[in-house]
Amino acid sequence: MRKSGTTNKAERSKKTAAQKAAAKPGQTFWHTNNSVLSREKNKISQDTVQEQLENAPAPNDTRKSGYPHRFKNIRQGEKKERLFDTGSNSSTTSYREYPVMSDGSNYDCDERPKPNPGPFRAITNQNKTFKGVIAHDGKDGRTNAGNFHRAAQDPIFDQEEEASPNERYHEKGKGKEGRRDRCRRDR
Numbered sequence: 435m436r437k438s439g440t441t442n443k444a445e446r447s448k449k450t451a452a453q454k455a456a457a458k459p460g461q462t463f464w465h466t467n468n469s470v471l472s473r474e475k476n477k478i479s480q481d482t483v484q485e486q487l488e489n490a491p492a493p494n495d496t497r498k499s500g501y502p503h504r505f506k507n508i509r510q511g512e513k514k515e516r517l518f519d520t521g522s523n524s525s526t527t528s529y530r531e532y533p534v535m536s537d538g539s540n541y542d543c544d545e546r547p548k549p550n551p552g553p554f555r556a557i558t559n560q561n562k563t564f565k566g567v568i569a570h571d572g573k574d575g576r577t578n579a580g581n582f583h584r585a586a587q588d589p590i591f592d593q594e595e596e597a598s599p600n601e602r603y604h605e606k607g608k609g610k611e612g613r614r615d616r617c618r619r620d621r
Contacts, residue, residue, distance in 0.1 A: 464585035468553050470572035478536040480587070483556050483567060486534045491543055493530040493562050499548035501541065505531040505557055510581045517584045518557060518565055529565065532556045553577040554585075 462480040496503055507529050509515050518529065533541040533551035542549055553570045566587075571580035 463588060464554075464567040465588055466553070466567075466569035466585045467583055468569050468572040468577055469580075470575060470577045471553065475536065476569075478534060478554050478567060478585075482536065482538050483534050483554075484564065485538070486540055487532060487556055487558065487562070487564060489540050490532050493558060493560050497543035498546040499541075499543045499551075501543045501548070501551065502530045502532045502558075505529040505555075509583070517568060517582065528560045530558050530560065530562070531568075532558065534567070551578060555582070 463477040464480065464483065466476045466478075468476055491497055491502060493502055505528075507516050507518055509517055532555060534554045534556045535541060535552055536554060541551060553572065555568045557565045557568060559565060567585040568582045569585055570578050571583055573580035
């Protein structure tokens with residue numbers, strides 16, 4: 435019988451990861467457009483991504499799960515466009531894809547069969563230099579299905595200074611617009 439107030443290792447690990455993933459004032463988030471996730475779950479913090487990349491295998495060290503693996507940098511669908519600009523015409527510039535978890539837990543690349551990688555991926559170059567975040571579009575009720583899209587980076591508002599929903603979505607004389615669009619324009 436378990437004593438009152440004690441937790442097992444998995445519960446403690448999950449609680450610690452959730453605390454790490456909690457929003458800090460001024461923290462930067464990557465926002466995505468996964469159709470299956472709620473607005474609140476359609477984001478992952480930059481700190482969470484960086485911490486998981488630090489604990490991830492080297493770019494060419496593909497493990498039992500198949501990750502990390504080469505990212506082709508092509509958006510599938512009607513328009514086959516690049517998600518990331520390589521910045522050069524070098525054929526040696528390549529990208530790697532790493533699953534990252536919004537709850538802060540590390541993806542187990544050594545497990546077989548591979549665990550559910552979730553919708554978010556961190557993209558690095560072959561030297562493990564961080565390039566950005568992508569996410570699945572979501573399809574048929576599954577968060578990690580559908581094509582990939584690039585996430586938009588956006589700092590959250592300080593909780594004490596956060597604008598009211600009316601101020602956030604309406605700007606005098608500008609009509610109705612989303613917060614991320616307004617933030618991009620103001621930069």
